[in-house]
Amino acid sequence: RTGGIADLADAAAERITVSRDVAAAKWAAGTPIDDPEREAQVLRDTTAQATAAGVPAGTARAVVGDQFEASKILQRGLHARWAAHPDLRPRHAPDLAEVRPRLDAATRRLITALAASADERTSPACTRTTARQARAAAHRHHLDPLHTAALRRALASACG
């Protein structure tokens, strides 16, 4: 595994995996999946981190915006699955306050990967490379079809 897009796909897959624990925390607490205030906070942090890393703020905000959409696809899908199949419900209810720092760590990794992948992300091969790295990361992280669909959504703005 070499290069920024591989790391970008890996950080996005990691963030999807952590989002499963977010879904479990919210399922247990009955908290809404959508949290616009939290998104605004993450975007403020993103802007600061991107600026420090030499990544255009607009690029970082677009890619992190994709992570929110990906997380929500996953969370909605899991909540629907758990509603329909009680035997698949999580046995442990994580505390959202303890899960969010892990999301933040994945987001920081993502911004580092953006900084390292500027050339790859503007190359004509980017779409193909991103699709290949998404498949590789899905395999490494043992993602099921729902998690894999969320990962593809997470990488929608990776190129350009």
Ligand SMILES: O=C(O)C(=O)C[C@]1(C(=O)O)C=C[C@@H](O)C=C1
């Ligand atoms: O932290 C949460 O509450 C989440 O559900 C995660 C997350 C994110 O991806 O950062 C996704 C959806 C919410 O609107 C806010 C943030």
